Amino acid sequence: INLGASALREFLYLFCYDNLPLHDYFWIYVRSHFSNISDPEKSLVRIINKASIKYARTNRKLETYICDHLKQIEDALHIHPFNKNKKSLSVIDRDEGLLISAMNYSVKAGGKRLRPLLMMMVCDLYNLESKNMIPLTCGIEYLHTSSLILDDLPAQDNSDLRRGRPTLHKTVIDNDIPENLCEGRAQLAAVDLIAVSMSLINHDLVKNGFSPERVNQVVSEISLSMHDLCIGQMMDLRAAHMGME
Numbered sequence: 001i002n003l004g005a006s007a008l009r010e011f012l013y014l015f016c017y018d019n020l021p022l023h024d025y026f027w028i029y030v031r032s033h034f035s036n037i038s039d040p041e042k043s044l045v046r047i048i049n050k051a052s053i054k055y056a057r058t059n060r061k062l063e064t065y066i067c068d069h070l071k072q073i074e075d076a077l078h079i080h081p082f083n084k085n086k087k088s089l090s091v092i093d094r095d096e097g098l099l100i101s102a103m104n105y106s107v108k109a110g111g112k113r114l115r116p117l118l119m120m121m122v123c124d125l126y127n128l129e130s131k132n133m134i135p136l137t138c139g140i141e142y143l144h145t146s147s148l149i150l151d152d153l154p155a156q157d158n159s160d161l162r163r164g165r166p167t168l169h170k171t172v173i174d175n176d177i178p179e180n181l182c183e184g185r186a187q188l189a190a191v192d193l194i195a196v197s198m199s200l201i202n203h204d205l206v207k208n209g210f211s212p213e214r215v216n217q218v219v220s221e222i223s224l225s226m227h228d229l230c231i232g233q234m235m236d237l238r239a240a241h242m243g244m245e
Helices: 007-016 019-036 041-057 062-076 091-107 114-125 130-152 179-207 212-244
Strands: none
Touching: 062 114, 062 130, 091 130, 091 179, 114 130, 130 179, 130 212, 179 212
């Protein structure tokens, strides 16, 4: 993981705002600690929790902060029908339902919710109302979930399990579709999650008071991040292919 100094220092401000030399210390420590770590997210949580006991501006452990915000995040993470306010053919409703159930299966599969929690920390840092940031919080988590669905597909990592449950392309929910359609549904669900995310960010953030110009900046940054993610996955595929030769 390539952690930029400026981004990390801004993040660490949440925990050691009154002791600026600690920024440099934690930056060096985290960079060196992540160099050989298989699960950097879990490692980051452990590091922050250890530091926050002594230096947190709220004098709370990270677990306490998580408990304060996790329910709000989990309650918001749910995909609803796009066409709920207009009439449509029953076959369209049925097919949309298959996609929605697939998306919610993956979104509700668990996880540390590190990205939404980081967004809540940013809200605290800039004195923003967390409820107004929920669209962006959910949108980022939906994009993350989309990347996991794609990562598990046979053409990618070909994984059978994700977070202790069958990966989406290995499931047949209520036997509504034959097994040979599961992979196709997983691909569509991943793309649809991107559509849901962009709809939330573009529409709901403006509705919550953020300017269109600011929202455009957010979308631009997310697009660049998704592009970098794809490059990273391409590197992973090439490395795996070279290893098999």
